[in-house]
Amino acid sequence: MYEDLAEYSLAYLQKKRVDYAEARLEEHQSNRLILKNSVLEGVGSDQYQGLGLRFVLNKTLGFLSINDFDKETLKRMIDHSLRVTARAAKIKDPLEFSSEKVVKGKDIVKAKIDPLDYPVEEKIKLLSQINKELLATKLDLPNRYLSLSDNVVNKYFINSEGAKIVSKVPRVVLFYSLTLKENNRFIQRSWEYGAATGYESFNQWNLNKRLVQEMKALSDNVKRGISAPKMADVVVAPEVTGIMVHESAGHPYEADRIFGREAAQAGESFINAKMLGQQIGNPCITVVDDPNMAHGYGYYLYDDEGVKARRKYLIKNGKINEFLHDRETASKMGLPSNGSARANNYDKETMVRMSNTILLPGKYSEEELFESIKLGVYIKNFMEWNIDDKRLNQKYVGNEAYLIKNGRLTDQPVKNPAIEITTPKLWSSADAVANNSEFHAGNCGKGEPMQAIPVWFGGPSFRLRKIRLS
Amino acid sequence: MIEEISNQLKKELLKAGADEVVISTIEQEANQLKFVNNRIAKVGNERLIGSSLFIVKDKKILSTSYQPTDKEDLKKFCQKTMKMVRLLPPNEQYRGLAEGPFKYKKIENLYDSKVEKLGEKGVEIVEEGINTALSKGAKRVAGNFEYCTFRRHLTTSHGIEFSEKGTKWYCSVRALIDSYATGHMTSSGRMLNSLNIKEIAGFAGEIAKMARNPQPGVEGKYDVIFEPMPLANLFNYVAGAASIFDKEAGFSFLNKIDKNYGSSKVTLTDDATIADGFNSTAADSEGVPTQRNVILNKGQFKGYLHNTSTARRYGVKNTANAGLIAPAPWNIWVNPGTYNKEELFREVKRGIYITNIWYTRFQNYITGEFSTIPRDGIFLIENGKITRPIKEIRVKSSLPDFLKNISALGKKQYQIKSWEADIPTFTPAVLVKGMNITKPK
Secondary structure (H helix, E strand, C coil): CCHHHHHHHHHHHHHCCCCEEEEEEEEEEEEEEEEECCEEEEEEEEEEEEEEEEEEECCEEEEEEECCCCHHHHHHHHHHHHHHHHHHHHHECCCCCCCCCCCEEEEECCCCCCCCCCCHHHHHHHHHHHHHHHHHCCCEEEEEEEEEEEEEEEEEEEECCCCEEEEEEEEEEEEEEEEEEECCEEEEEEEEEEECCCCHHHHHHCHHHHHHHHHHHHHHHHHHCEECCCEEEEEECHHHHHHHHHHHHHHHHEHHHHCCCCCCCCCCCCCCHHHCCCECCCCCCCEEECCCCCCCCCCCCECCCCCECCCEEEEECCEECCCECCHHHHHHCCCCCCCCEECCCCCCCCEECCCEEEECCCCECHHHHHHCCCEEEEECCEEEEEECCCCCEEEEEECCEEEEECCEEEEEEEECCEEEEEHHHHHHHEEEEECCCEEEEEEEEECCCCEEEEEEEEECCEEEEEEEEC | CHHHHHHHHHHHHHHCCCCEEEEEEEEEEEEEEEEECCEEEEEEEEEEEEEEEEEEECCEEEEEEECCCCHHHHHHHHHHHHHHHHHCCCCCCCCCCCCCCCCCCCCCCCCCHHHHCCHHHHHHHHHHHHHHHHHCCCCEEEEEEEEEEEEEEEEECCCCEEEEEEEEEEEEEEEECCCCCEEEEEEEECCHHHCCHHHHHHHHHHHHHHCCCCEECCCEEEEEEECHHHHHHHHHHHHHCCEHHHHHHCCCCCCCCCCECCCCCCCEEEECCCCCCCCCCCECCCCCECCEEEEEECCEECCCECCHHHHHHHCCCCCCCCCCCCCCCCCEEECCCCECHHHHHHCCCEEEEECCEEEEEEEECCCCEEEEEECCCEEEEECCEEEEEEECCEEEEEHHHHHHCEEEEECCCEEEEECCEEEEEEECCEEEEEEEEECCC
């Protein structure tokens, strides 16, 4: 890595009398494979380094990204960036950062099966085996799209306050999209599994069996599925819990949205600073965002502003408790940052992001959640979902779902039960949380230019009372 | 310099045993001004240089990238890369690259020295955008102005050499009065004089002002007038579904050539040759001269988008849409109609006017079933006139239903590129009959 150039750039910026400067040097090594309808489309493999320089000049934020490590070019680009930033200062939003402890640290995640050493032939076998198991079902699966990616990201972070952080994090992720044809109808299922580990996680996902089960269940759903009752109690399984906490308990608590910094695209939030402490859901609901979860796809120990990361209680016992902050938003609220600044690449600015966002488990087994339900629906997974740009009006459409009757989960499939609900109604309709936590991987989009960043979301099954379904 | 890098990579890879290569090297310098709450919140600059490589040996395919350091590294990189290629299984469906050389037509208005030299003067454009939206009634203005200059050189093992220099700009302005009273418009292009900051910021400001004090919407079927912003989002999914890759992967509702998927009023084309088109280019990613490809002709699906290999596999003509793994559209062109805005509204007895959407998500890509959420100003139309702003609704439809129910198109097109419309789309406003509107219960 070009650490010397990161240091040179930082010193150069300091010489130019900026108020603050940081250098984030990154090296990305990645591989990706696509198996489409039994054909390996090709393999992708990349390795690159780049430097992201962020600085504050006249209380205005400047950011330069560069992967050309010629010193003269670097100087020319820094000078250009300083010039544009100085001009922009005439209509600046005066920037303040929270005061933070200067960190010198290391975060090296050791993969048991290193993605960079694991032979490509073995990776191909993993995909081929899933494909083989799917074909062995004899179901009509005309489209089988499997995409396996891995990467190892090395970072070297320094700032003008003296912080110095070195990190190395591997990640592995599998995305699949399958089409089942049954009774002349098409039904689809897409999802992904990911972790901040090496290939040791892959076997734990048990995808050979899981995908076969999912396809068999969807086949049954097409053959025997009934419409959802118009009003019912609902138990959502961990995958659905995950998307709910991410969309309506994670995003609205991002303080940069609250202060309007993402207003142009990613949107704002129906929550504001005055609402801290307000009851937004049933006391059984506690949602945390925790970057420190080992293996979490959204794992990190230090954020991309050099702040030590910690668990944040976004909703505590149903009350709005804390927002996700970077140094800019923390300063606006007179708080220290809680380490939520992330960038998905050296060429992107940091912004407030989720990491591993989860509903904390309750005391019940999943079966116990069914016991008091006379008529209900269990939603195991979903396809379509969306939420408005204030994070208030949302929809989740079940893919695999079953009827709950007289306190028991039945094997009667329910076709595409759709929940269309507001965020306060969602969390206040909850009345019991199970203890069967699972975590799912996603790539959360935010910012402009768009930054998709790896996150985990999940938790246990939980129960919602009197939900209108369509 | 970039020509030297491309040619050196080609030479070393062929020497190390590659059968076929495509090398594309790009050098780009970009600027970004992000504004928030009427103020510039971030100044971004970027310099990027690098090559993307497509390498084939005995039908074994590797896509990779190279970051120039020095020549010795390049040699080692090529040898190491070829070792990796040899480990792969062959893709028996692969049918090779296009044979060059080709002559390329000049596409007008793809480079503007005014964009290249804009530098810090971009701040004045942002200032003008903010002030315009404020003058229309906005309290807060947020957005983004990006502009860049790039050079690309492409060379292949099959006699193709192509070079281009271009400029691009993208501008987004969102005007806000409160959390519901908002308006948004984007614009993009290659020449600075096609940026009309007053028009887009003015539109955003006016929509925000009209959207004050909305009432919750009511579920039901409505005729909907969509502005170009939401249409770009939906037409991106329509054109994307024409990629043969998407069809094979199960991401397409376009299942049969010559079948009618839309109303006879809809003609939609993929076109990389549009003057001032954000993604216009004379050569695709394997160096084949680009062309105009009709996707829907009067509602009828005319064919998939291909690269050389997929076209040979299907025995059809290459449409120059490489993507060497996945063919993709360049720019989307929706033929305009004859209606001006007032005439479109006059067609509506009871309807909804939607100025923006986001979060379009599919239950099923093959049937095209989706829902999407209107954002920014949403308005009820009664007897041809906007009567009041509404809020908290969702559009539930399918792409075939959406296309079939298009009953009138405006005559003025806008080039829209946005967060969820990555493929630049030239479209007018459109009237769609009988769309399902739902809301949270």
